[in-house]
Amino acid sequence: MTDPTLPSLRTALHDAHVVLGARMVPFAGYDMPVQYADGILSEHNWTRTHAGLFDVSHMGQALLIGPSHGTVAAALETLVPADILNLKLGQQRYTQLLNADGGIIDDLMVTRPLDPGLDGTLFLVVNAARKAVDYAHMMDRLPGGIRLVPKDELALIALQGPEAAEVIAPHAPEAAALGFMSATSSTLDDVPCHISRSGYTGEDGFEISVAADAVEKVWSHLLSDARVKPIGLGARDSLRLEAGLCLYGHDIDTTTSPIEAQLAWSIQKRRREGGGFPGAARIQRELAEGPARVRVGLKPEGRAPAREGVDILNDGTVVGQITSGGFGPTVGGPIAMGYVPPHLARPGTALDLLVRGKPLPARVCHVPFVAPRYARKS
Amino acid sequence: MSEIRYSQDHEYVRVEGDVAVIGISSYAQEKLGDVVFVEMPDIGANIEQHKEAAVVESVKAASEVFAPVSGEVLEVNDALEANPALANEAPEGEGWFLKLRMSDPAQLNELMSADAYQDFLKTLG
Numbered sequence: 413m414t415d416p417t418l419p420s421l422r423t424a425l426h427d428a429h430v431v432l433g434a435r436m437v438p439f440a441g442y443d444m445p446v447q448y449a450d451g452i453l454s455e456h457n458w459t460r461t462h463a464g465l466f467d468v469s470h471m472g473q474a475l476l477i478g479p480s481h482g483t484v485a486a487a488l489e490t491l492v493p494a495d496i497l498n499l500k501l502g503q504q505r506y507t508q509l510l511n512a513d514g515g516i517i518d519d520l521m522v523t524r525p526l527d528p529g530l531d532g533t534l535f536l537v538v539n540a541a542r543k544a545v546d547y548a549h550m551m552d553r554l555p556g557g558i559r560l561v562p563k564d565e566l567a568l569i570a571l572q573g574p575e576a577a578e579v580i581a582p583h584a585p586e587a588a589a590l591g592f593m594s595a596t597s598s599t600l601d602d603v604p605c606h607i608s609r610s611g612y613t614g615e616d617g618f619e620i621s622v623a624a625d626a627v628e629k630v631w632s633h634l635l636s637d638a639r640v641k642p643i644g645l646g647a648r649d650s651l652r653l654e655a656g657l658c659l660y661g662h663d664i665d666t667t668t669s670p671i672e673a674q675l676a677w678s679i680q681k682r683r684r685e686g687g688g689f690p691g692a693a694r695i696q697r698e699l700a701e702g703p704a705r706v707r708v709g710l711k712p713e714g715r716a717p718a719r720e721g722v723d724i725l726n727d728g729t730v731v732g733q734i735t736s737g738g739f740g741p742t743v744g745g746p747i748a749m750g751y752v753p754p755h756l757a758r759p760g761t762a763l764d765l766l767v768r769g770k771p772l773p774a775r776v777c778h779v780p781f782v783a784p785r786y787a788r789k790s
Numbered sequence: 791m792s793e794i795r796y797s798q799d800h801e802y803v804r805v806e807g808d809v810a811v812i813g814i815s816s817y818a819q820e821k822l823g824d825v826v827f828v829e830m831p832d833i834g835a836n837i838e839q840h841k842e843a844a845v846v847e848s849v850k851a852a853s854e855v856f857a858p859v860s861g862e863v864l865e866v867n868d869a870l871e872a873n874p875a876l877a878n879e880a881p882e883g884e885g886w887f888l889k890l891r892m893s894d895p896a897q898l899n900e901l902m903s904a905d906a907y908q909d910f911l912k913t914l915g
């Protein structure tokens with residue numbers, strides 16, 4: 413947890429945000445831009461139609477280093493349910509750190525470097541608010557010979573949107589050639605960086621890891637393109653909600669399993685069958701018999717947003733809670749995600765959401781709310 | 791010119807005889823950001839000073855609009871319900887929320903004049 417008595421940390425782009433007219437707010441221990449002068453709606457829509465540039469340097473970047481890919485992958489596989497061993501060079505995968513009960517300690521991205529010379533290294537990106545917990549959890553459990561190396565000297569920026577590839581191509585052609593969920597070392601205007609084709613908006617895009625002391629150069633070069641605008645955390649949240657992506661501490665936490673959270677797609681067949689990760693018994697049981705509750709999308713039928721914590725009712729009985737909810741600018745109305753028993757999870761199911769004491773009708777719907785436009789491997 | 795007075799919660803009251811036109815100040819809409827939903831009280835409801843009169847929701851969060859004065863709801867702004875962005879575009883004009891028939895106009899004396907409100911905003915940094 414963030415200690416409110418401590419002063420907020422600043423990313424290397426803090427002053428750049430202030431100059432751009434950002435409204436800075438405390439988030440996960442950092443002073444972060446929630447929006448710039450244009451506001452959340454404009455920033456959201458710009459990202460869906462052009463390209464948005466996000467500072468996500470608050471997120472935790474770390475290396476897991478061992479003698480070979482096999483040993484480092486085996487070590488990480490004792491903590492996460494994804495198939496790490498069979499990651500190809502330059503392949504990125506989404507997974508979760510699980511506790512002994514199969515609850516989610518954090519969700520993270522794991523990348524095997526493209527460069528064969530870096531065999532035995534994995535690149536991890538974890539949530540800002542979970543950095544300390546994650547690192548302690550991993551360090552306590554890694555076998556001898558495998559080191560976790562937090563890379564606090566790195567910044568992370570994300571370029572997201574349908575024009576992101578065209579924007580990045582002249583700066584880093586090899587990045588524009590990446591398929592979705594793959595990564596490469598590169599240079600961006602002579603600045604060394606590590607670029608993955610991934611993101612948190614449902615759009616095509618890139619995440620660019622670069623030395624904090626060089627990030628401002630990359631940031632300002634990308635921003636000098638008229639197709640690119642800076643986007644704050646407010647629009648990042650509405651974009652990810654429309655994309656049906658979980659936010660740690662809201663849609664997933666130590667009590668939710670990846671199966672309840674509808675993240676079974678992130679557990680590959682070899683791991684489902686072989687187990688060997690924390691909480692495997694629960695996860696294998698939930699895969700076979702179904703979980704007690706599942707994450708669903710919900711669309712209120714009126715205009716009132718139903719936000720986190722709102723009770724979900726079926727015939728007047730509370731059956732679950734909203735875990736993320738608000739207004740979806742691209743949807744043009746309120747959207748939400750929450751947990752309900754499986755028999756109420758079928759799209760079209762009519763439920764009520766208790767907003768300010770009033771039951772408002774809503775329907776279960778498919779997520780994502782907005783069709784993703786991730787880059788297909790050419 | 792009708793008189794406008796402001797509360798410390800950033801609501802305004804435009805006084806038209808014994809009717810109070812209530813909305814949120816320009817400063818409030820700026821702080822809220824893009825307004826996407828408003829919830830209005832029922833016509834005829836009696837609302838006490840400092841109690842919730844309406845709800846305004848931005849992309850980020852829901853906030854209460856408190857009644858700066860007590861009174862009976864005469865009218866709510868249908869145009870604002872249909873187009874909540876009016877609260878951003880013209881907060882002290884077309885983006886008004888509701889009209890109350892004041893039950894105790896003396897409560898207006900507790901509110902700030904436009905000049906006093908501008909001074910108050912400066913103290914907020």
